[in-house]
Amino acid sequence: MVDVSTSMLEGPRGPKPGKALSRKNIFLYGTLLIVTIYYAIPLYVMVVTSLKGMPEIRMGNIFSPPMEITFAPWVKAWSEACTGLTCEGLSSGFWNSVKITIPSVLISIVIASVNGYALANWRFKGADIFFTILIFGAFIPYQVMLYPIVIMLREIGLYGSLGGLVLVHSVFGMPILTLLFRNYFSSLPEELFKAARVDGAGFWGIYFRIMLPMSVPIFTVAVILQVTGIWNDFLFGVVYTGPDAYPMTVQLNNIVNTTQGVREYNVNMAATIITGLVPLSIYFVSGKLFVRGIAAGAVKG
Structure with a gap:
């Protein structure tokens, strides 16, 4: 029997807590602070510059806050900025990006989720070969496939259209x-799958009733990855679409690199x-689920 009074006199056991201001912590938090500042400064400059008028920008102090806040550059960037002879701003490119992103994300995630479910739980003939080909395709540089895809889209009549770009993405x-x-x-418990099979559930029954309700984190990961990749894409947009179907990134490039008139840095x-704003908003809204999806096995081998 342990003497309670003696154990209380001995004090708490285990390793001593580290110092809050140890060299390790100072180095760690100092490095994080420097990295944060490094990435925050360009964003700060972009925001304050976009809220200034051109006379104030010409004064040259890019780090100073605006003396008089104006949202005229934002209005012009959205609906009035010129790309050549067209002065519609980013609005047309925004709606093109929406028309490209939504169907591309839905199609790719639906098909990929069924593929992943089949490869994980239903061992069909040739599954290993199919999975190897998919992995090989994931690491092929996009630039290698540009010209062959142009020919394919031209042959099926989709080159230069939003539908062709949706198919590519x-x-x-x-x-x-x-x-x-x-x-x-x-990574999900195999017993759930086996129990459903014993109860008579089939391929689609298990997928919709068991797998989908448990897969919200990984679907969030997939949505964020796809929306970010597709919305920020420039290469595919400029190669596979025409002026009437340019996504927002191509319109941005045309606005920033226009050579007509005075270069308006606040509008740019x-x-x-x-x-x-769109990919940033999606990440901030669903960031916790994104981390849960990664931690729950999204990148496990």
Whole structure:
């Protein structure tokens, strides 16, 4: 029997807590602070510049806050900025990006989730070969496939259209998404799958009634990855679409690099921020689920 009074006199056991201001912590937090400042300064400059008028910008102090806040550059970036002879701003490119992103994300995630589910729980003939081909496709440089895809889209009549770009994004997004879904479904308790099979549930019954309700984190990961990749894409947008179907990033490039008239830095900064608001908003809204999806097996082998 342990003497309670003696054990209380001995004090708490275990390793001593580290010092709050140890060299390790100072180095760690100092490094994080420097990195944060490094990434925050450009964003700060973009925001304050977009809220200034051109006379104030010409004064040269890019770090000073605006003396008089104006949202005219934001209005012009959205609806009045010129790209050549067209002065519609980013608005047309925004709606093109929406029309491209939504169907591309839905198609690629739906197909990839079914592929990952089948590869993880239903061992069909040739599954290993199929999975190897998908993984190989995920690491092929996009630039290698540009010209062959141009020929393919031209032959099927989709080159230069929004539908052709949706098809390209859907196909290129499926390999890595299939890998993520397959690894996530493999991390779920196998007993649930076996119990459902014993109860008579089939392929689609298990998928819709068991797998989907447990897969909200990995679907969030997939949505964030796809929306960010597709919305921020410039290469595919400028190669596979025409002027009437340019996504927002191509419109941004045309606005920033226009050579007509005075270069309006405040409009350029406002246009850049507007272009990045959609993926940033999605990440901030669903960031916790994104971390849960990664931690729950999204990148496990």
